[in-house]
Amino acid sequence: MEDRAITTSHGFSEPHASPDADPSVLQIWGGNSLHGHVKISGAKNSALAIIAAALLCPEDCRIRNVPLLVDVKRMGQILTALGVKLKQHDDILDINASVIGQSKAPYELVSQLRASFFVIGPLLARQGVAKVPLPGGCTIGARPVDLHVRGLQAMGADVQIEHGIVQAHITGSNRRLKGAKIYLDYPSVGATETLMMAAALADGETTIENAAQEPEVIDLANFCNSMGARIRGAGTNTIAISGVPKLHSTDYSINPDRIEAGTFLVAGAITHSEISMSPVVPDHLTAVIAKLKHIGAQVIADAPDCLRIIPGDSLKATDIETLPYPGFPTDMQAQFMALLTLSEGNSLITETVFENRLRHVAELNRMGADIRVKGNNAIVRGVSILSGAPVVATDLRASAALVLAGLAAKGKTTIQGLHHLDRGYDRLEVKLLKLGASLQRVSESADVDSRAKISSPASNV
Ligand code: UD1
Numbered sequence: 044m045e046d047r048a049i050t051t052s053h054g055f056s057e058p059h060a061s062p063d064a065d066p067s068v069l070q071i072w073g074g075n076s077l078h079g080h081v082k083i084s085g086a087k088n089s090a091l092a093i094i095a096a097a098l099l100c101p102e103d104c105r106i107r108n109v110p111l112l113v114d115v116k117r118m119g120q121i122l123t124a125l126g127v128k129l130k131q132h133d134d135i136l137d138i139n140a141s142v143i144g145q146s147k148a149p150y151e152l153v154s155q156l157r158a159s160f161f162v163i164g165p166l167l168a169r170q171g172v173a174k175v176p177l178p179g180g181c182t183i184g185a186r187p188v189d190l191h192v193r194g195l196q197a198m199g200a201d202v203q204i205e206h207g208i209v210q211a212h213i214t215g216s217n218r219r220l221k222g223a224k225i226y227l228d229y230p231s232v233g234a235t236e237t238l239m240m241a242a243a244l245a246d247g248e249t250t251i252e253n254a255a256q257e258p259e260v261i262d263l264a265n266f267c268n269s270m271g272a273r274i275r276g277a278g279t280n281t282i283a284i285s286g287v288p289k290l291h292s293t294d295y296s297i298n299p300d301r302i303e304a305g306t307f308l309v310a311g312a313i314t315h316s317e318i319s320m321s322p323v324v325p326d327h328l329t330a331v332i333a334k335l336k337h338i339g340a341q342v343i344a345d346a347p348d349c350l351r352i353i354p355g356d357s358l359k360a361t362d363i364e365t366l367p368y369p370g371f372p373t374d375m376q377a378q379f380m381a382l383l384t385l386s387e388g389n390s391l392i393t394e395t396v397f398e399n400r401l402r403h404v405a406e407l408n409r410m411g412a413d414i415r416v417k418g419n420n421a422i423v424r425g426v427s428i429l430s431g432a433p434v435v436a437t438d439l440r441a442s443a444a445l446v447l448a449g450l451a452a453k454g455k456t457t458i459q460g461l462h463h464l465d466r467g468y469d470r471l472e473v474k475l476l477k478l479g480a481s482l483q484r485v486s487e488s489a490d491v492d493s494r495a496k497i498s499s500p501a502s503n504v
Pocket of ligand 1: 089157187192233234373398
């Protein structure tokens, strides 16, 4: 933990060197059996929304269980650029947004992190004006922000998109958004969060119908309520928010990361290892646990916040369709695909949330998997072994899938594109080493077997 609190001149700690400048590769020698217990960090997607929501509060906010991630660092840098004070120590982040000196988020940062668009809701609610560059598309899909924009307009904001910047301001004399009845065409996580934050300080009652029900939406609502917001129904498809004029100081701890926990469950299954993990909220993993059980693994709750995976002797195929929560999470699709490559029989994976989220298929096939893609379907024919190979991570969860495949493969796997991994996994290598994996991060020049560097575009899930 001592490496976590190096305060920079920007007043926000530097968890890693610039990832894009990092030419490292991860070497994994597969075949080790894992054992032991792993500590699960705070949820990345909760942390990003909650840090944005701290802009709503003119008093001190203490946020605990903040994961050490490049994405979290970038979100902190956006707040710093807006003139907000941040201080990090270990996994505690103190934010004081009593003064917001800027209403325009910097393009260089927003373009690197889609979640940074979420500042538009709190900025508008607090300042009456917000200018946030369009986050743009990314490798997993086009990812528009139309639902965020339409919801803000329904609350009375004037929103124009000019020169790639979403410019929003509140019209009317009292400089407050107005409560509104909003129906989302799709239960978008980001749009639900943006609108919930904006409505927290609005004048009157807002309802969001067909809202996202993800646990991170509940975490954000709980954080806002701990500051005096009045949000009801988070976690259901209808959220009601009674606006209040002002929020107050809070001390809040982020929920554990269900995707990190899911990734470790798959790590146990794919390496035929028994590993346990905590803290977790087992209910957040219902769909993932159901699929693990279906293919022949056991998942046991040793305690209310502790899960253990007991792998079966052999695993069998299953079909998966990604869906909004409580369906199977798109953020676990790539990791589960890695597992199904080694499961007996044919599996069909259908990605319905993002239109271009099967790019890891080519890399898994390079390791000996047998996967064919047709549209948004991947047909996985189980093979008996994977073999280590040089591969390139194409996005965050794809990078985790390659790590998992590498842990199970025969021989050495070398993964390029580690900036994706660093965006979303808190010290994954340290945790895997403790469990008995054999891996190391080295500079690319030190990895003589690595193939020529293939550039992979940035992705920002
Ligand atoms: C969040 C998560 C991401 C997860 C995703 C789906 C964060 C920081 N990221 O992303 O890890 O994979 O939920 O569970 O929380 N859409 C529109 N218009 C909009 C908004 C979204 O068409 O205005 C579409 C998107 O293009 C996508 C789908 O809706 O196809 C789902 O997106 P959304 O739920 O908004 O995901 P994010 O909030 O971006």
